[in-house]
Amino acid sequence: MAVLVFAEHDNKQLKSETHKLVNAASKLADDVTILVAGEGCAAVADEAAKISGVSKVLLADNPVYANQLAENIGDLVTELAENYTHIIAAATTTGKNFMPRVAALLDVAQISDIIAVESEDTFVRPIYAGNAIATVQSSDTKKVITVRASAFDAAEEGGSASVEALDTVKVSDKSAFVSAELTKSERPELTAAEVIISGGRGMQNGENFKLLEGIADKLGAAIGASRAAVDAGFVPNDMQVGQTGKIVAPQLYIAVGISGAIQHLAGMKDSKIIVAINKDEEAPIFQVADYGLVGDLFDVLPELEAAL
Amino acid sequence: MKILVPVKRAIDYNVKVRVKADNSAVDLTNTKMSINPFCEIAVEEAVRLKEKGIASEIVVVSVGDKACQEQIRTALALGADRGLQIDTSDVLDSLQIAKLLTKVVEEEQPQLVILGKQSIDSDNNQTGQMMAALTGMPQGTFASVVDIDGDKVKVTREIDGGLQTVELNLPAVVTTDLRLNEPRYATLPNIMKAKRKPIDVKSANDFGVTLTSNVKTLKVEAPAQRKGGIKVADVAELVEKLKTEAKVI
Missing domain, CATH: 3.40.50.1220 (TPP-binding domain)
Incomplete structure (x- = not known):
């Protein structure tokens, strides 16, 4: 069992969702690898290496990953998936965007938005907008999972994983980033706020x-x-x-x-x-x-x- | 250009969801079913593109048993041109649906596929992205603006931190978010007209797609109910309770 965790970040800082993903991952396996994909995000990888329970951090630092375009990130993660039994990302607009591509390219189902891990193949997730809670079991060889980060506690700091740079460059010529209008705020993000x-x-x-x-x-x-x-x-x-x-x-x-x-x-x-x-x-x-x-x-x- | 709009028959969003007593599934007996709200937004967007003279034909496709023809008719009444029902009584995963839709794309060769970002029953948010990966088309998910410009489409996407705009080569896949548009109501003459529009029926088995899912639902339960607490008399009592009882401030 080995889990690949996709780090949430903005190229500058690791987001707290990642700590929660690591906690979810640790319920699946002891071997937890974090992937940091972005541009100029080496500092993010260093932060990720400090999360307790992480054995390795992979750093894909390239302009093609700067804006988390689903085509590029999806292909990168699909290629890396070979070495892992579980691939998990946060059920944020980033994770939701590329993870189903990974599942489809691996020819497995995706389990979306889990709120609990029952075992390595059984997960709990809300359906009907949380008006019903389903427990599902996957017999796929690889499990592609998005996680509702707010349902998990954050993993502690205190690790010292190694950071390994990847030179894999996956780029689609069919999609391009144009612009982003990000809401500027001094306040914490909604999904991270206490x-x-x-x-x-x-x-x-x-x-x-x-x-x-x-x-x-x-x-x-x-x-x-x-x-x-x-x-x-x-x-x-x-x-x-x-x-x-x-x-x-x-x-x-x-x-x-x-x-x-x-x-x-x-x-x-x-x-x-x-x-x-x-x-x-x-x-x-x-x-x-x-x-x-x-x-x-x-x-x-x-x-x-x-x-x- | 031709636009393909996949739609799903789902529980009406006003219906209160009940779980079956044996915890096997949500009880849909005698429940009002409708076109999934995000799918309706997709149909509306396609119709608007046709009204602007950008789209020439809108094909609506739904996967399910005969009952989903009702939702195809709804889409036809809103302005789509023809329908396709992929007939199956099995409950399929997003992956199988995406594979079936990929076959439809090969046959129909649309320039744009618009579909809802998720259905309000399974809440998966997968089909559009999976289909994009399988067809090799680029994707613009959670769209709040769709702007066709020659052989490209600009899609403004609702992301957690705000908005992101991407430019995609056509053909492309777009999934709709809530603010993309406000769907119209079908008028009576259009509902009558829709009855004469063609709906083609094909068996899901004829597409050469394996229709078995590797995900089994073990149980479905009602969520834990939150109990109401107490009413406080004033702000002072509230602050006091938060400090000493709840210890959250």
């Missing part, structure tokens, strides 16, 4: 999301939103928490002016502690909240900021 404060339709407009910022600053929190708030145009889609947005599981989730539609709950119900602030005491969000506060958010938020 604390999240999210606003819903009750925020009334995008301007009012500023009311969440002071609280987020004090708690070191990321700011999220419900689909209703995104659809209403208050905030951009990358802030969306829910079935069709990001799936999060922070220590503390504060839902402000969010009614608690199934679509939203699917994205945050695994949070450790949920706080709901809503003026409608019948709102379904209170059925899942550990602490509910019935009140007008425009009164409550300034008070909360002052109290922290």
Whole structure:
């Protein structure tokens, strides 16, 4: 048994998902290799080498991998797959993009978005937007798996794996990177944050999301939103928490002016502690909240900021 | 150009999901079924490209038993030109579906394949990418903008950190995200017209694709229910509870 873990990073820094992937991988085998593919990402490989439980880091540092294009990354991982029984990546937009290509090229099924490892061939994954939980067993010779990182604890630091540079260059002439518009924020990313404060339709407009910022600053929190708030145009889609947005599981989730539609709950119900602030005491969000506060958010938020 | 739109029959997104008592699967008896929402967005995008004069023909394909003709008809009512049902009663994996679609691509030679990024039942998010790999076409997944320019297509993709734009040579595969468009409602005259549009039926067995899956579902359970907690009277009590009881701040 040997696992290849695909590292999540932005060419500069390793993302915390990778630590969680390593933890998931360690449940599959003792031999865990991390692949860092990108451009100018040697520092990322050094970071990855420090994760406890990692035996080797492969570094594919080449401009063709800079933007994680699915065609190039998919071919690289497919070639490397020969030496491994399991290939795992995070179920992020990067992992979701190239991993099915790897599975198809290896002629095996992909197991998507697992939340638990039962054994080396049996995995647990949510279906129907988390309204049902399936346990599936794969008899494929190689298992290609994407992992819901938020469902796993992070592996500790403290390793000292070797870094091996690869000179494999896989490049498709059919697809090219044009541009990226990345949301700039000083705050932690939603999927990595320990604390999240999210606003819903009750925020009334995008301007009012500023009311969440002071609280987020004090708690070191990321700011999220419900689909209703995104659809209403208050905030951009990358802030969306829910079935069709990001799936999060922070220590503390504060839902402000969010009614608690199934679509939203699917994205945050695994949070450790949920706080709901809503003026409608019948709102379904209170059925899942550990602490509910019935009140007008425009009164409550300034008070909360002052109290922290 | 010809556009191929694969669509899936799935549980209607408004239906509450129930797990069968024997934990074998989700109970779909007498459940309202619809065209998977992401697939509907794919059909709409194809129709818009036809209205702009970019697409000349839209072929809709669905893999499943006779019932999926209902979803093909829905797509025809929205503006697709003809349908293809690949008949099978087996429940297939994304990989088998992708292999069947690859055969359809070989036959139909579309310039663009648009399909939903995932279905809301199995939540796999695989078919488009697998098909792209098997056909050798480039892929633009999770699209929020699709812009055809000569023999290339620019696709703006919704990624975790924001947006990414890629340029692909045609023919290409595009998978749709929610914000790509808002699908129209089929009008009654178009629903009537769709009844006369042709739907071809082919047996899945005739495609020379092995239709067995290597993934077995051992059980399907309802998720653990979260219990509601308490209501706090004011902000002071909330902060106090978070500090001393929950110990999260």
